[in-house]
Amino acid sequence: MAGINPVEDNPGFRHALLAPLPDFRIQWVKAHVDTPAGRYKSEWKFNDQGNLFFSFSIPFNATANIKLPHAKMENVTMNGITLTNSGFHVTQEEENTLIEVTSGTYEMSYVPSKPYKKSLSTHKLLNDLLRHDGGACRFKRVLSSFCCIKCRYNWAKGGASIRELASYPSFSAPEEKLDELDRKLATILLD
Secondary structure, eight states, X not given: OOOEEXXXXXXXXXXXXXXXXXXXXXXXXXXXXXXXTEEEEEEEEEOTTOOEEEEEEEEEEEEEEEEETTOOGGGOEETTEEGGGSSSEEEEETTEEEEEEEEEEEEXXXXXXXXXXXXXXXXXXXXXXXXXXXXXXXXXHHOXXXXXXXXXXXXXXXXXXXXXXXXXXXXXXXXXXXXXXHHHHTTSBOO
């Protein structure tokens, strides 16, 4: 999870690949590896909004490539400045940003291009919402027409979201109620 990896072409950890694998269900990871070249450290954490924060340490006289997942280089800050102005060699590799660094400590943060925090919403299929206990309870509290929707839902066969069903007169859920439901459903994390 911390992603401290040796590089085959550089034995003895004179160069490492730091490729952490964040997971919102875990929230944070701190790890270090003592190597012949010195101690490598890798830490990451999420804040409540799902933003990522990293801290890496590379030992004296060593180098590393840092691979930030789901990061757009223009959105990453490193030690308080934008990554594109850091002076380090940076490349964008599909959804990942790669940074070549020398010995030192680096603090980075960004909003991931793909959300790690998965939650329910009125844009998801109604089947998914009703299958999740917490989502169904909040749905019941917010929309009084829940019973009607649940009873009549058999004809929809799981292929419609609450927002799509709300356009039908028999379901009629006002936009403000759907927005309120989205705010409440966003607090329910999915596995």
